Amino acid sequence: MNIKLIIAAMLAATSMAAHAGKDMQALMDKAIAESFKPGEGQDLSRLKQDETQMLCSTSRNSPSPKDAEALMTREKATIQYPADGKLMGDWKQGEKLVKSGFGMRIGSIEPDPPAKQKGGNGGNCYACHAVDPKEVAAGNMGPSLTGYGKLRGQGEDIAKYTYEKLYNAQAFVACSNMPRLGHNGILKPAQIADITAYLLSSESPVNK
Template structure:
């Protein structure tokens, strides 16, 4: 939803060109978007409303000024929660399952996910955007390849913490990152984020085997 303003800006610039017209069109589009999704089982209607960070990213087309970028990362970093005992490296085998499964909290009236699976229920659908296990051919390329992630970076405390934070809330490290805020939005629990962290970093993980 965070690119909504980009569409509005293009429409307004081409067809209207005034601040009043922009506000009027914005209100109409917001109403249209809201009416396109029907409440019911499996529908998380709260996702239709942008939070402060999403509004800023839309306003600046995902390229905010340094001051706003700093404000975003500071605010988002404050949302990060860690597992019990602050153990950021979990079970890489479970992390492998979580990376391969899940729908990332999709919404829609055609086939909504059961409520039990929407948040912390099944996985992060990581392969939709990233290549991970080199043996898996069905992988996305929207995000960078994560094959050999730990082999290239090592498994220092700094790398583990960075990886966990990035998975939990990507905007805590890069303002207006296009990566979903997995932990922040409840798609993954802190323990699950730790499991995927281990999958990426652990030397035993198939990602890091030559």
């Protein structure tokens, strides 16, 4: 083997090692920065991860017990309550929010129509959960919520838990698939109270 070949082989090995050792986070950041363009209707801030999103991504939704504990404590501290303090709102309003999958879609190709935006975002609950037993087109990403209040009653504790779970699911399950509806600004505290009432109230179709 001549010296040129040896040098070439060493250079090739170095270049391979540089690839294998490259920080994946830096590679991802670069790819994201090059792959989404600023412009009308775009919101590049949505691509910036918070601490929780980053931890759940790198751990593939299985953080260490210590990290999971810190995550849930941090998320719990984000929870805000309605101004009037009532965690059980209007279940009929809640029903509309549970059914609606509208909101938050952006970009230049198919952004939410402005006329519809006035109605506000929905909770999009049926994408993942069975709720009213009469609605058959329910997803199964999350557990069935049919009979939720009938099983659990309407006490203060369950109302508080339900409200808080809806506001920030990751306060209870680290790296839950469920969006942090309140914390991420999809729904307002009063709307979350309405959904809480829809799930708990004995009048609600959920519990019939």
